[in-house]
Amino acid sequence: MKTSTMNAAPAVNKVYRKRLLQHRVGIALSVAAMSLGLAVLLWILATLVINGVQALTPALFTQTTPAPGSEGGGLMNAIVGSLMMVGLSTLVSTPIGILAGIYLAEYGEENKLAQVTRFVTDIMLSAPSIVIGLFVYTIYVANVNHFSGYAGSLALSLIAVPVVVRTTDNMLRLVPNSLLEAAFALGAPRWKVATMVRLRAVKAGVVTGVLLAVARVSGETAPLLFTALNNQFFSADMNKPMANLPYVIYQFAMSPYDNWRELAWGGALLVTFSVLALNIISRTLFNQKIPN
Numbered sequence: 001m002k003t004s005t006m007n008a009a010p011a012v013n014k015v016y017r018k019r020l021l022q023h024r025v026g027i028a029l030s031v032a033a034m035s036l037g038l039a040v041l042l043w044i045l046a047t048l049v050i051n052g053v054q055a056l057t058p059a060l061f062t063q064t065t066p067a068p069g070s071e072g073g074g075l076m077n078a079i080v081g082s083l084m085m086v087g088l089s090t091l092v093s094t095p096i097g098i099l100a101g102i103y104l105a106e107y108g109e110e111n112k113l114a115q116v117t118r119f120v121t122d123i124m125l126s127a128p129s130i131v132i133g134l135f136v137y138t139i140y141v142a143n144v145n146h147f148s149g150y151a152g153s154l155a156l157s158l159i160a161v162p163v164v165v166r167t168t169d170n171m172l173r174l175v176p177n178s179l180l181e182a183a184f185a186l187g188a189p190r191w192k193v194a195t196m197v198r199l200r201a202v203k204a205g206v207v208t209g210v211l212l213a214v215a216r217v218s219g220e221t222a223p224l225l226f227t228a229l230n231n232q233f234f235s236a237d238m239n240k241p242m243a244n245l246p247y248v249i250y251q252f253a254m255s256p257y258d259n260w261r262e263l264a265w266g267g268a269l270l271v272t273f274s275v276l277a278l279n280i281i282s283r284t285l286f287n288q289k290i291p292n
Contacts, residue, residue: 055266089156101168133223149238152228167209
């Protein structure tokens with residue numbers, strides 16, 4: 001008996017050493033991949049800061065985009081245009097996305113319509129943004145025969161809605177059943193439980209979904225090429241072509257003019273750090289605990 005135990009010990013140690021080696025190799029590869037990703041990210045951020053910080057002057061926010069070959073200029077019209085289109089798309093997508101998410105969480109297992117809605121939402125989440133831009137161009141821009149800020153907002157809304165829907169649906173499903181059962185036991189109707197209990201319990205997560213949607217659409221360029229296009233001059237009329245930061249960055253970065261390329265770096269830095277700030281805020285809100 002003692003001999004068999006002694007013979008089994010080396011085999012066990014061999015298996016243990018093999019698993020330990022596999023574990024260390026896996027950890028080493030994971031750390032290497034993480035380090036590579038962080039290095040590339042820091043490289044991108046450092047390049048943006050080095051090339052774009054010199055463009056962050058008051059003129060960037062107070063002057064409109066310059067004409068070809070002229071000196072100076074800023075991105076005021078592009079900044080205002082982006083804020084207006086993103087703001088309108090947020091106002092449209094937020095209530096639609098939250099209400100659809102509530103419907104899916106409450107009735108998603110009971111009828112076919114909810115299942116189809118969830119399936120379509122998943123498809124829209126993975127759909128290329130340029131396809132959405134072409135879709136809006138076909139159904140709206142081509143029929144009214146002009147580009148406009150409204151068309152750009154519509155395209156951005158179609159991108160933002162599925163993000164809000166999926167986030168709201170997932171967050172509402174995290175609410176404990178005991179909390180819902182307690183509300184039902186007190187005689188609360190289902191609509192009040194869904195809005196006053198369930199939604200309130202995960203409001204931080206829902207706000208996170210809205211911020212993620214805003215961050216997603218803030219840097220979209222492809223759909224705006226077919227909808228809002230661009231406007232060299234300042235315009236608050238959303239029924240006309242409207243300047244926006246992503247398109248102006250693309251246009252100025254490809255130009256032969258030094259001040260245009262400098263403004264492109266400044267715009268890229270502005271968009272990047274705005275999206276980064278939104279993601280940090282959303283992560284902070286997401287870390288809030290759901291009541292048990």
